[in-house]
Amino acid sequence: MNRLLTSLIALGLVLGSSAIANADAAYEKFKKTQMAEFSGDKAPENCRERKLEVKENGNKIVYELCAFKGKPIYLRSRNDEVVYGFYSFKSGKLIQVDAPDAFISVGYRNGQPVVKWDWGNETVDYKLSADFKASSRQDAVKINRILKKFGIRTP
Numbered sequence: 001m002n003r004l005l006t007s008l009i010a011l012g013l014v015l016g017s018s019a020i021a022n023a024d025a026a027y028e029k030f031k032k033t034q035m036a037e038f039s040g041d042k043a044p045e046n047c048r049e050r051k052l053e054v055k056e057n058g059n060k061i062v063y064e065l066c067a068f069k070g071k072p073i074y075l076r077s078r079n080d081e082v083v084y085g086f087y088s089f090k091s092g093k094l095i096q097v098d099a100p101d102a103f104i105s106v107g108y109r110n111g112q113p114v115v116k117w118d119w120g121n122e123t124v125d126y127k128l129s130a131d132f133k134a135s136s137r138q139d140a141v142k143i144n145r146i147l148k149k150f151g152i153r154t155p
Helices: 002-033 130-149
Strands: 050-056 059-068 071-079 082-090 093-099 104-109 112-118 123-125
Touching: 002 123, 050 130, 071 130, 093 130, 104 130, 112 130
Parallel strands: none
Antiparallel strands: 050 059, 059 071, 071 082, 082 093, 093 104, 104 112, 112 123
16 A cells, blocks of 8 residues: 555656646747747837826826837836836737736737746746636727827727
């Protein structure tokens, strides 16, 4: 009985280790081959950020926008001094959303969330749940509304 238990524990460790190794390998492959796809346009050094204060659910949220030639480069949202959202754009389209407090980023193609990666745990997830996709789409719609308040039209 003791030998069987030891064998099962050893098997669990081996299988668990290989799953972690595969997760690490998937994240490393994603970083090398796909992460650049979700990098936004480079902001000019002298980009003057415009600020907009909005009340959301009773909280004051400050949005800071860097735009160049009428197209958004990035949008940062914060409550007091805590940044909780960083939105990157490429050619005026939302391409990546970062949640620095949760160490999570979401990559978008054509306005749709397609991949989520956790840079704290170094994992990548291509199989996004329907709830997560719906929540991410709502976030994108909210950001488009904020951009309109700045006078930026989105494609």
